[in-house]
Amino acid sequence: MTSNPRGKFITFEGGEGVGKSTNIHWCSDWLTAQNIDVIVTREPGGTPIAELIRNKLLKAHHAEPMVPMAELLLMFAARAQHLEAVILPALSQGTWVLCDRFTDSTIAYQGFGRGLDLSSIETLKTLVQGTLEPDCTLLLDAPIEVGMARAHGRSVATGEATDRFEIEQLAFFERVRDGFQTLAATHSRFVTLDATQTLDDIQAELAIRLNLLRAP
Ligand SMILES: Nc1ncnc2c1ncn2[C@@H]1O[C@H](COP(=O)(O)OP(=O)(O)O)[C@@H](O)[C@H]1O
Numbered sequence: 001m002t003s004n005p006r007g008k009f010i011t012f013e014g015g016e017g018v019g020k021s022t023n024i025h026w027c028s029d030w031l032t033a034q035n036i037d038v039i040v041t042r043e044p045g046g047t048p049i050a051e052l053i054r055n056k057l058l059k060a061h062h063a064e065p066m067v068p069m070a071e072l073l074l075m076f077a078a079r080a081q082h083l084e085a086v087i088l089p090a091l092s093q094g095t096w097v098l099c100d101r102f103t104d105s106t107i108a109y110q111g112f113g114r115g116l117d118l119s120s121i122e123t124l125k126t127l128v129q130g131t132l133e134p135d136c137t138l139l140l141d142a143p144i145e146v147g148m149a150r151a152h153g154r155s156v157a158t159g160e161a162t163d164r165f166e167i168e169q170l171a172f173f174e175r176v177r178d179g180f181q182t183l184a185a186t187h188s189r190f191v192t193l194d195a196t197q198t199l200d201d202i203q204a205e206l207a208i209r210l211n212l213l214r215a216p
């Protein structure tokens with residue numbers, strides 16, 4: 001008897017408005033057309049409990065600002081739930097998991113952005129995910145102004161409110177971008193895509209990457 005091969009775990013990373021959500025859905029459609037079982041999920045979130053935590057993380061509480069350590073621990077609390085309830089069962093059934101942000105966002109935002117200790121974040125990472133790493137991390141990289149303009153265009157179009165991260169200053173997002181670029185330079189699972197390209201050009205590169213991941 002043969003068991004299902006484990007599904008691939010692909011994460012999409014980058015700053016606000018770089019095109020993660022647009023391209024994750026494109027990848028899902030592409031994989032579905034190749035008869036590959038796939039789910040799209042996101043962090044923080046992806047399960048009812050983790051979505052409740054997301055709501056607390058993104059909403060501004062003006063009377064009581066959230067301290068960075070609470071923010072960090074809530075990110076990992078949501079991730080622990082998401083991993084056990086959604087990601088690991090899907091992967092073990094052979095389903096590919098496309099995840100909009102994962103632990104690299106914690107390193108970039110809470111580590112590089114907020115200035116929390118990177119080795120403590122690594123300790124929490126090991127506690128929550130053990131040795132699990134994405135098979136591939138697609139980093140969409142663009143100057144901050146490009147992502148912000150796109151995110152602004154999207155909120156005008158959808159009427160969505162600005163969240164607690166989107167109100168941060170430019171310098172915060174520059175540190176976050178630097179964090180992602182540092183991770184990409186030091187981890188071979190990263191593929192960096194120039195997010196200023198047209199969607200057609202980005203998706204041509206994505207198809208090449210997905211094909212490589214399909215190969216036995
Ligand atoms: N390469 C691109 N060129 C032009 N517009 C883009 C591109 N990628 C995304 N967009 C647009 O920018 C906005 C933000 O994209 P989105 O996928 O929601 O970003 P993210 O999930 O990274 O925040 C959307 O309106 C989307 O249609």
Ligand SMILES: Cc1cn([C@H]2C[C@H](O)[C@@H](COP(=O)(O)OP(=O)(O)O)O2)c(=O)[nH]c1=O
Nearest residue numbers: 015016017043044075101102105106109165
């Ligand atoms: C997963 C994760 C997200 N975040 C932040 C980044 C985003 O500003 C916010 C919500 O993510 P998301 O909805 O993906 O934002 P966007 O579509 O605007 O890129 O949560 C962290 O700070 N740490 C984390 O570990």
